[in-house]
Amino acid sequence: MDKNELLRRVQNAEPVIEQDFSEMDLEDTNLTGTVFDHCIFDGAHMARAQLDYSQFVHCSFQRTDINEGRLTSVLFSETRFERALMTNAHLDNVTFFKCEIDGLALNNATLDFVNFTNSRIDKLLLKAARLEKVTLAECETAMIDFSATTLERCVLLACDLRQCKFADTGFSTVVLVGSNLENLSFAGQDFVNTQFIDAKLSGCDFSQARLPQANFQGACLAGARFEKAHAPNAIFMEADLTGVCFDHAMLRQAIFISARASAAHFHAADLYQSNWADAQLPEAVLTDCDLTYADFSHAELANTDLRGSQMFRAKLHGVRDTGAQYTDRARALETDPDQLASESWRPVLPEKE
Numbered sequence: 001m002d003k004n005e006l007l008r009r010v011q012n013a014e015p016v017i018e019q020d021f022s023e024m025d026l027e028d029t030n031l032t033g034t035v036f037d038h039c040i041f042d043g044a045h046m047a048r049a050q051l052d053y054s055q056f057v058h059c060s061f062q063r064t065d066i067n068e069g070r071l072t073s074v075l076f077s078e079t080r081f082e083r084a085l086m087t088n089a090h091l092d093n094v095t096f097f098k099c100e101i102d103g104l105a106l107n108n109a110t111l112d113f114v115n116f117t118n119s120r121i122d123k124l125l126l127k128a129a130r131l132e133k134v135t136l137a138e139c140e141t142a143m144i145d146f147s148a149t150t151l152e153r154c155v156l157l158a159c160d161l162r163q164c165k166f167a168d169t170g171f172s173t174v175v176l177v178g179s180n181l182e183n184l185s186f187a188g189q190d191f192v193n194t195q196f197i198d199a200k201l202s203g204c205d206f207s208q209a210r211l212p213q214a215n216f217q218g219a220c221l222a223g224a225r226f227e228k229a230h231a232p233n234a235i236f237m238e239a240d241l242t243g244v245c246f247d248h249a250m251l252r253q254a255i256f257i258s259a260r261a262s263a264a265h266f267h268a269a270d271l272y273q274s275n276w277a278d279a280q281l282p283e284a285v286l287t288d289c290d291l292t293y294a295d296f297s298h299a300e301l302a303n304t305d306l307r308g309s310q311m312f313r314a315k316l317h318g319v320r321d322t323g324a325q326y327t328d329r330a331r332a333l334e335t336d337p338d339q340l341a342s343e344s345w346r347p348v349l350p351e352k353e
Contacts, residue, residue, distance in 0.1 A: 003029075010034045318343070 001019045003026070009016055015035040023043040033053040042062040052072040062082040069089040076096045083103040091109060096116045105125040113133045120140045128148045135155040147167040151174050158178035166184060171191045176199050183203040191211045198218040206224065211231035222242040232252045241261035252272045256279050263283045271286070273293040280300045288308040296314065301321035311328040317335050326332075 006031075 001016070001021075003024060006016065006019075006021070007029070010031055010033075013033060015037060016039055017037045018039070019036075020040045021044050022040055024041075024045070026044055026046045026049055028048045029046070030050045031054055032050050035055045036057070036059055038058045039056070040060045041064050042060055044061075044064050046064060046066045046069060048068045048070075049066060050070050051066075051074050052070060053074070055075040055077070056079050057075075057077045059076070059079045060082075061079065061084040064081075064084045066084065066086045067088055069086055071086075071089060071094050072092045074091070074094045076094070076099055078098045079096075080100045081102065081104040085105050086109055087105050087107045089106065089109045091106075091111045091114050093112070094114045096114075096119050099116075099119040100122075101116075101119060101124055102122045104123070106129055107125050107127045109126070109129045111126075111129060111131045111134050114131070115135045115137070116139050117135070118138050121136075121144060122142045124144045126149050127145050130150050130152075131154050132152045133154065134151070135157070136159050137155065137157045139159060141159050141161060142163050144161070144164045146169045147165050148169070150170045150172075152172045153174070155175040155177075156179050157175065160180045161176075162180055162182055162184065164181075164184075166186060166189070169189060171189070171194050173193045174191070175195045177195055177197045178199060180200040181204060182200050185205040186209050187205045187207045189209050191209060191214050194211070194214050196214065196216045196219050199216070200220050201216070201224055202220055202222045204221070204224045206229050207227045209226070209229050209231075211229055211234055213233045213235075214231060215235045216239045217235050217237045218239060219236075220240045221236075221244050222240050224241075224244050226244065226246045226249050229246070229249045229251075231254060232250060234251065234254045236259050237255050237257045239256075239259050241256075241259050241264050243263050244261065245265045246269050247265055247267040249266070249269045251266075251274060252270055254271065254274045256274060256276045258278045259276070260280045261284055262280060264281070264285070266284065266286045266289055268288045269286070270290050271294055272290050274291070275295045276299045277295055277297045278299065279296070281304050282300055282302040284301075284304045286304060286306045286309055289306075289310070291306070291309045291314045292312045294311070294314045296316050296319050298318040299320075301319050301324045303323040304321065305325050307325050307327045309326075309328060311326070311332040314332040316329075316332050318340055319335075
């Protein structure tokens with residue numbers, strides 16, 4: 001099929017099936033509202049092409065130039081991309097479903113409400129792109145370059161992101177639930193309202209990162225670093241904090257309920273009004289901290305070092321603290337006998353006849 005016939009079918013809203021457009025010059029071409037099924041665009045020149053409301057099913061884009069393309073309400077289904085270019089493109093309400101992406105450059109592009117679902121992504125370049133309401137769900141991922149990218153209201157659900165690049169990436173209301181980011185560095189980066197629930201974050205570096213209201217509930221953070229991090233109101237409930245370093249971190253009103261933080265370090269951390277109810281802190285170091293109004297109810301503090309910490313009205317109700325060391329315990333609140341009795345009360349069941 002030549003270009004004239006293609007344009008005729010586009011104009012008449014006719015589907016294009018099993019056609020080869022390899023190396024064809026389609027720059028600045030209007031391909032709006034067309035269904036392409038089993039078509040080949042390898043090496044095609046499609047810069048600034050208009051692809052709005054089109055569908056590409058079982059198609060191939062190898063070494064295809066779609067730079068500065070305009071894609072609104074476009075569907076790519078079971079389509080392959082290899083060394084394809086979409087730099088400076090604008091994607092709005094675009095879906096990649098069951099696609100194979102082995103090289104797709106979206107550098108400096110704008111992606112708004114874009115979904116990658118059930119796809120295999122070996123190499124995706126998003127450097128300096130702007131992503132808003134972008135979702136990666138149930139995808140097999142390898143290398144994705146998010147360097148200097150802005151992520152806003154995005155969802156990266158249960159993705160293996162260990163080979164991804166996040167240098168200078170900005171995160172705002174991003175969901176990373178169940179994703180694997182082990183051993184990556186986010187030192188000094190911004191995370192606003194970011195959700196790390198059940199994420200794998202062992203060995204990650206969040207030193208000097210800004211993490212207000214970040215949610216790490218159930219996350220595995222063993223061996224991670226948060227030195228001088230700014231994380232007021234952060235949630236570490238039920239997280240694995242084994243050996244984590246929070247030295248000099250700002251953690252005012254942070255929640256550590258039922259966290260497992262054996263041998264964790266919090267030297268000189270600001271833990272004002274933090275909540276440690278039922279937390280496990282054996283061998284932890286909380287020296288020179290501000291623990292004013294902190295709640296350690298029923299926490300495990302065996303051999304925990306709290307020397308030099310301010311503990312004005314810190315709650316030590318029901319703690320297990322064999323071997324713990326304090327220098328300001330006199331100002332803390334000890335176990336309330338009446339409360340402990342009420343917590344231990346169990347109804348007496350009638351005996352069976």
